[in-house]
Structure formats: C-alpha cells, structure tokens
Amino acid sequence: MTRRSWVAGALAVSVAAGHVLYPVGLHLAARLRPVPVRPEPVDWPPLTVLIPAHLEVGVIAAKVRNVEANGYPGELEVLVVADGDPETAAVARAAGARVLLLEERHGKSQALNKGVPAASHEFVVLTDANNELGPSALAHLVAALSGEGVGAVAGEKLEGSGGELVYWRFESWIKRNEVRIWSTLGLDGGLCAVRRSAWRPIPPDISNDDFWVALDLMERGLRVTYEPRAVVSEESIGTLGMSWERRTRVLGGGLWVMWRKRRLLDPRRGFLSAQVWGHKLWRSTIGPLSHVALLGLALGSLRTSRVARLFVAGHVAAAAALPAQEAGIRLPLPLRISAQVLYLQMVALGGLVRCLRGDRVLQWKKPAR
Known part of the structure; x- marks a missing residue:
C-alpha cells in the first residue's frame, strides 16, 4: 500500500471511531451484562414536575394539563419556573400550577437552579413547555429513579x-x-428525572444543563439510567437555519462542558472516560476534522482513484439532498441518512468553531409560543 492509502485508512478509522468503533465495542461489552430489571415501587413517592418556561404563553396551560393527565399514581405537584416572564406565570397559575416567577431572565440552567431546590418533593421530573408526555411517562421515570x-x-x-x-x-x-454497563451520558433536558438531594447548582457559564448534570452525577459515583418507555414527543426543530443555530449552539456548549470537566478524560477514570471520548468528544472534534482531511485527500486523488470519485460523489449527493428535503421532496431513506450524517458532521465543525471563539449563548433568542 502507498503512503496515501495508509493515511486515508487512518483517517477513515478516525472518522468511524465515534459512530462505529465505540458503539460496536460498547455493544460487545454490554452483552456480558444482564438486562436491568426495574420493579415498580410499592408506594409511589410524591413527585414534582418542574417546567422552566420563557415566552410560553400559548403552550403552558396545555402543558400543565398534559402533566396532570399523565396518570401518575402518587401525589403530584406541577411547578412552573417563569424565567422573567410574568405573562407565562399568570397563565400557568390560572391553569393550576404552582409558579415561581423570576423577575429577570436568567436562562434555562439558572432557572433550573432556582426551581429544583424549590420543589416540594425529592423526586423531580424536568420537562420542557413545548413537548407532550407519552402515556405513563412520569410513572416510568419515577420507577427507574427509585433504583x-x-x-x-x-x-x-x-x-x-x-x-x-x-x-x-x-x-x-x-x-x-x-x-447495561453502568450509566449513560445521554440525559436530555426535554424529559428527565433527578433527585433533589443529588442536585448541585449548574455553574453560570454552562448552557448545556442536561450534559453538565449527567457528568456531575457520574463523577460523584451516581448512575444516570435510561427509561425508553418514558416518551416525550416534540415537533421538529424547523428550517435548516433554525436547526443549524440550535445544534451548533448545543455542540459548542457541550464542548465547553467537556473542557470544564476535562479531568474526566483521564483514562484512569475507566468507563466514564471512555464514554466521554467515544460518545461525545471524538464525534465533536477529531472525527469531523478527520472527515474534512479525508475529503481533501479524495479531492486530490480524483484523477487516479475510483474510490475517491465515489467518495466525493456521495458527498455531492448528500449535500444536494439537504435543500431537497427542506423543499419537501421525498427522497430514498439511504440518501436521507447520508444527508443527515453529512449535516451532523458539519454541525460538529460549526459547534467547534463556536466553542473556540467563546460563543456560549446562555440566554438564546427564541420565538414566543
């Protein structure tokens, strides 16, 4: 093999590390562990459902009703933290929720810092105002949190x-x-449950509240488990422009979290270190950069390599599929997946740029709902 082939092979392995090698190794390790069994509690503990809200006048009442109708078998409190938004506070209060009104907007992370200690109960479910809980989602979360x-x-x-x-x-x-091995980093702030006694304040420079909370708990030896039956549905982000802004902001904020928690990258941290590298960091930095380098290598080999021509043609097709999907054109599933993979790599690079230039948006602009 030529030197160029060796370089291309190494870059391909680097591109695949986060999306292929880590998942495969993870699955092989998980097969050696039993599937966790979660019995339902004999006595259902009281529960607070915490909803941080800003400019949510049009949806907050429906959200409160959705929570109350979810069928939780124990005592239920609905707490809305109106983040500098008196109008949302008034509508939530009229809908029957307990309301904590913050006089000034602080951003979601700091609204949670105010809301979790104010919750009346140990078990707290965090959920967004603009999504809808699936059947018995609250009970499924509480049963898992009781472990x-x-x-x-x-x-x-x-x-x-x-x-x-x-x-x-x-x-x-x-x-x-x-x-199955221990714990997951994949905590999503749209729907998750936490113990009030385990909560530690999120630092004021952190926008990715869910990722910070997961890492902070795991660093202290607590598990973050996953309950797929606790479902929440949410409308798609919207246009590519809106999606780009949100996803690059989230990726950039996630990289800042990993920088703040960089001590967890030490291999002596064991599985937690492997998770941060494999599930998050490599995908957000080295993998996408390797992808760019591999594409550049392919462009330089178009005249001599059929593989290079196919590789570049695949990228052209995936890039063309993005605006086609935006226009509502129905495309074959493999092409839609290719477009999504390319888009996510681009988003990772955009998030990396935002992180490097210090673009950490703590109070992002959002449309009124």
Missing part, C-alpha cells in the same frame, strides 16, 4: 423523521447499551 445509586433518569425523545429519526434511534440504542 439504588440512581441520581437521574433519561427519557426517550421522539423528534424528526427519516434520517434524523434514524439518528435518534441510534442514540437510544447507545444509551441502552451504556446503562
């Missing part, structure tokens, strides 16, 4: 379609395997 050594529980988010939905299912598969 020994569990500090938080991740729910299951249903969002998007086509390639995007396939990606979320892939993430769910990773979480199922991670919790």
